[in-house]
Amino acid sequence: MVATVLGIRLRTALHLMRRDWWRAVLIGFGVLWALVFIPSLLWIQSALARQPADVRADAAVVIAVIAGLGWVLVPLLVSGLDDTLDPARFRSVGADARRIMPGLTAAALLTLPVLYFALAFGLIGFSWRPDGSAAVLVALLGMGLTLVGLVFGARVAALWGTRVLASRRAKAATAAAMLLGLGALVPLAYLLFSQGLSTVLETDFDLLLSQLALTPLGAGAAAPLAAADGDWWGAGWRLALQALWAVVLHAAWRANVARSLVVPLARGGGSRRRDDQVLDARPGFAVPADGPAAAVHARLRRAWLSDPRYLASLAGVLLLPSAFFVLVVPVFDLDPRWSYAVALLLAATVGWGRHNDVAFDSTALWLDVVSGRLGRAVMRGRISATAAWALPVVIAVALATLVWTRSWQDAPGLIGAAVGVLGVSLGVAAVSSVLVPYRAPAPGQNPFGAETGTVGAGFVAQLASSAVAIGLLPLVVIPFVLSLTVSPLWGWLACALGIAIGVGAYVGGVRLGGIVYDRRSGRLLAAVA
Amino acid sequence: MVTSALAPALSLRALTKRFGDTLAVDRVDLDIPAGSFYGVVGPNGAGKTTTLSMATGLLQPDAGTVHVLGVDLWAAPEVAKPMLGVLPDGLHTFDRLTGAELISYAARLRGLDRETTRRRRDDLLAALDLEGAGRTLVMDYSAGMTKKIGLACALVHAPRVLVLDEPFEAVDPVSAGAIRRILTSFVESGGTVVMSSHVMALVERLCDRVAVVGAGRILADGSVMEVRGGADLEQRFVELVGDVREHRDLTWLRQS
Incomplete structure (x- = not known):
């Protein structure tokens, strides 16, 4: 049985590499990377x-x-x-x-x-x-x-x-x-x-x-x-x-x-819901007005509250910002104002985490695709469902760090930069999740699972979306840094620029993502299936 | 763009799809007349699902065109897709929604207002015997119930052409009867149903026209009578696609 199980594993890997040659290249890069560290x-x-x-x-x-x-x-x-x-x-x-x-x-x-x-x-x-x-x-x-x-x-x-x-x-x-x-x-x-x-x-x-x-x-x-x-x-x-x-x-x-x-993974456990939360959704923040986008928003809101894959993402977003605050700031004896990075890191982590958002629908996205040319509505509904909880959380964290530093004169710049980072990273995610989607665990599957080799494909998409975000983020972060290092007056400019660029990147990213969605709608299903 | 009353419900021209070295659909030409109940049959791996996916906007063809009632689907999807109702086979659904919510979701995506959505949602749940399950998450549905809720999503915007991939698979006989009545009545009122199935008896019973697909090509198409050619459809199907190469006797399977 040992040989059989090992054989299944090797055979699967070989078949996948034969089907997608780039998997072998990525494994090769991984091995090379590991070898470089041997010295x-x-x-x-x-x-x-x-x-x-x-x-x-x-x-x-x-x-x-x-x-x-x-x-x-x-x-x-x-x-x-x-x-x-x-x-x-x-x-x-x-x-x-x-x-x-x-x-x-x-x-x-x-x-x-x-x-x-x-x-x-x-x-x-x-x-x-x-x-x-x-x-x-x-x-x-x-x-x-x-x-x-x-x-x-x-x-x-x-x-x-x-x-x-x-x-x-x-x-x-x-x-x-x-x-x-x-x-x-x-x-x-x-x-x-x-x-x-x-x-x-x-x-x-x-x-x-x-x-x-x-x-x-x-x-x-x-x-x-x-x-x-x-x-x-x-x-x-x-x-x-x-x-x-x-x-x-x-x-x-x-x-x-x-x-x-x-025992199969527990499903809904026969739970019943009284209200139709798609048709009669509870009012909330950032809910789109038009029907299709509101329906997608309602669907994604349910996912954020109950889908293991989304819950796993949610549990992970606080790790990096918390570790920065708890370990980096005291270990390097940094100025307390470095704690502002927590809100910015959180905003970037939340946005970056959605870079493969569309793939989380797996093949269920057929319903969105066959229903018309709905790219913009779909992307508006999707990304607004994330923004609806992420924006209040990021602002709350920013305010908490201001309470910690007691430097309220930094508030305009920090709020502007945090909104800017969130908007830019969500905008980039809206485009990358349609442009370079890769297979994610399907609904009902192991939320921590991935087919052999998709880690590599994900790495390419992650690298690309990170590169674009890193290219854009200085636009909203530098004015805030100047407000801390040069003059507090930069804070108001950082606030205005951060909000303007953040909202602009969010709206632009969602629109561009929608256009790409419509252009690629006939290929999306194959890309995430 | 204006749809033509005389145009076929679906018109496929030189439709082609290749997956690596495999030619899944090979320059398929097919006209499905408006108002027909059309069956698409073929062996496993013949290219039925790939063809229907390309015909409904789910899969981009490598070459060829698809027209829905005269409208180029891939050039003007915003005009063509609202005329289509689609039930794919083997794909996930948004299973964290309840059955009622999933129908509402499909309706809202199709631009229906709240009151129309509410009315049609309740009608469909009742017609498909899903009233009791409307408040249950789709993830807890059986395969047959999932099929029925998918059909409800395909019907909710009252399309002119229904494309259904294996709509009766895993559905119990009582529900199958209800679905048959809905589809027959839809065709009688001028709608078109395109249905793939492996059950020849069902195709013979429901469809007035049929296409036999094999190795990515249309091997025969026309009225059921024409395609049958005097034999029964299953016999004719086996003649067209070929029987299994070897009738090997599995002696080791015998119990005595």
Whole structure:
């Protein structure tokens, strides 16, 4: 069965590459990119080897923890976990979890990212050379077990995330995830802002690392330090803890796979709605006046409130701005006014996140296409549904940062720049989502899934939309920066320019997106199907 | 642009579509007379869905033209598309809406005002026996119910030409009877129905004209009587498209 499952995976990848040659090119670029970093890894290894054993262990724990966060969060935030081996695909063949798990496990461990991480972790392991071969052996074992835990942990997180988002509690779960994420950052922010980076690093960070080294997040990475000190019991129990963690995660993964094989993702759960919210929509902000655009707006409003794919996007938008505020501002001891970047980053993240918006309709967009030449109405309805919640949230965040800095003279410039960034990024998204759409998880599918290779196609579209947005954003950001650095009078100009350019880019982007939609309507379905 | 009363409901000329090395539709010429109940039949992979997708604006042809009642669909979609009602096969629907909302959505996209939308939505839910399911999300519908709600969306703006891909697939006999009555009455009132199906008996029963599609080409078309040529439609179909190459006996499947 292992060979069969691995064979399915390889065969699928080969077929896709034969059908779309560019997938092979993108994988080639990925491999090249990874190879370019190998000299850096070798340098890190030799640098670590020259450090005292405790510094080396601390560095290994930090790397293991950051890698762990990355392995769990990246697939959740960036749709792209390969779903070739989504256990749900094995439902129809009647195989049970016990039979397919060895194959799924082997397939999960034999991917390019895992092989690359194995190389990187292996090099870190070899940095224990100065402490003898026994320490190297323990380090290799510890890092190996850590990597296995990361791979299994990512699978468990994706399957649990999928289940929660497909359930009737998806909305509450998204809100809880956002609150938990922010809640976890608050103590860190408090420490960094109140004590400063150097104190935190000297006291709290050391304490944190020593605690992490006692958990499955860092035990494997810290085990060679114990071995180097001759504490074989300490090395042994850390390795055992790391191995036990991998076993527990594998069991949790297996339980999820077993469930996926017999229980389809929860759908609507038979829920009933009393009102026709398309025909008699509740009044709201930014609702278009004309019938077709209002209908699309109402449909997208429902999606933002209940579709797992949209809820997953919603949960991810706060990550970058929050991390900037909590980590970058205090760590680099920046002027408090740097916190204004939070509102601007949030606006840019929200807008950029919609660069593939049309593809989220998947083949259901046939109804929009056959109903006439409705490109403008469709795009107006779509983008206004995002703007309806994003504009108030961005302005609220801008006001919150003004409360923090107490520099109310910066308010006009900040509000103008935030509106400008949101308008420009949504305008760019309106065009890119029609011009370069790529396959997104279809309704009812794993919201974290993507067909092998679409990550690459998405990367091209993301790069293109980012480049255009980056080219346009200085128009609204520079006047605001001048208001902070040259004269507050620039603030009013930044306000006027930001609002004018933001509204102009939004309206222009939506119109242009609509025109492109109509021109490409006969190709859109094939592009997203 | 003015539509011609004498023009065919659908007129396809040299319609061509290629997917990589596969020629899915090969210079198809077809006229579907206005007021007819037209069946399109063909084996799996014959190019029926691709042809109907190009004929309804869902898929851009590589070459050729499509006219709906005399209007060039790809040159003037804003005139041609309102005359079409479309039910595709195998595509998603906006399944986070309820059945009632999905019909309202289709109606509003077609420019119907609120009151007309409300009236027609309720009529369609009743006619298709979906009144009880109108408030349920489409994601919880069975395949047959999804088909019926899709048909309601195709009908809501009272089009002149209905293009339906497998409209009876997965639909229960009672609902199928209701759909047959709606479609027959639509044709009697001057409308045109173009329907693809794999069920020959259904095509013989409902359609007055039929086209047999095979390997991306029209192998035969005309009245059902003409195409049948004295045999039954299924027999004629097998003659035209060819039987399976080998009638291999699956002895291992036998129970005794």
